[in-house]
Amino acid sequence: MGGLQDRVVLVTGGGSGVGRAIVERFLDEGARLVVLERDPDKAASLAAIGSGELVTVTGDVTTYADNEKAVAAAVEAFGRLDVFIGNVGLWDFNRTLVDLSPTELQAGFHDLFTVNVLGYLLGARAAAAALRESRGAIVLTLSNASFYPQGGGVLYTATKHAGLGVVRQLAYELAPEIRVNGVAPGGMSTNLSGPRSLGLSERQISDIPIQEYLEKYSALERAIEPSDYVGAYALLASGGDALTVTGTVFDISSVGTPHRPPQ
Known part of the structure; x- marks a missing residue:
């Protein structure tokens, strides 16, 4: 597109999946990247591809101090911040309301909303001053579950509908200096996992035949x-x-056809 040359971009969760694909594409198009990544191994794997145009910060998106640290790293390394991309998320593996015990419902709500919603708000808050100065942009990864059922269970779908509200409200609050938008991908095979409170931290969406499902049912x-x-x-x-x-x-x-995904 030619519009990323020398753009300074902070990506959370850039060590794998869509985040990693964003990092690689943006580097190819001349952007300069800071990645906030919780997994030290993923952070280390990124260090080899940046050639001085990529800085990695190990930290947790649910901690405001770590988001601040990532913004500061961008300003220190490249002099400014142009774009914040919030990309970290958890999935609930289609757990329905009645599948969840009351205890799981409360704990799962806390974990999914903390990562999928609060994590974005903390990142946007940490980046706001720098983005106002550059008249920059915020882009949040949402989901087709922001619009439709069956993209996940009740907790995941609720967080992604909340993310839609975050985009619309922040676009109003941060205008005219900062543009705020979202991208809602559909399913794909990645290492997206679930919350520990639901016993899903070791599962990944790639463990289910998601590619087969997409080939069969997507438009x-x-x-x-x-x-x-x-x-x-x-x-x-x-x-x-x-x-x-x-x-x-x-x-x-x-x-495509709204069949229930494989469990």
């Missing part, structure tokens, strides 16, 4: 890779191609 009848979703992020993060876009979520999922 395009093809498996989707994380890199297939990155174009929307590049557009929204660009320095010129999306200057009129704010308060919008791009639904880029391949919507």
Whole structure:
């Protein structure tokens, strides 16, 4: 797109999945990256691909101090921050309301909302001053579950609907200096996991036949890779191609027959 050259971008959860695909694409297009990543091994794997244009910060998106540290790293390394991309999330593996015990419901609510909603708010708050100065942008990873059922269970779907509200409210609150938008991918095979409180921290979405499901039921009848979703992020993060876009979520999922995904 040509709009990412020299853009300074902070990505949370950039060590794998869509986050890693964003990092690789943005580096290819000339951006300079800071990645906030909790997993030290994933952070180390990123260090080899940046050639001085990538800084990794090990930390947790649910801790405000770690978000501040990542913003400070961008300003220290590159002089400013142009874009904050919130990308860390947990999935609930389609756990329905009646599948959850009352104890699990409360604990799962806390964990999913803390990561999927509060994590974005903390990151946006930490980045706000720097983004106002650069007249920059915020891009949040949402989901087709922000619009439709069956993208997850009740807790995940609730967090992604909340994320839609976050985009719309922050676009209002942070205008005119900061544009705020979201990208809503559909399913893909990644290491997206669930909360420990539901016994799902060791499971990954790639453990289920998600690619087979997509090929069978999605409108395009093809498996989707994380890199297939990155174009929307590049557009929204660009320095010129999306200057009129704010308060919008791009639904880029391949919507198909609403069958229940495999458990």
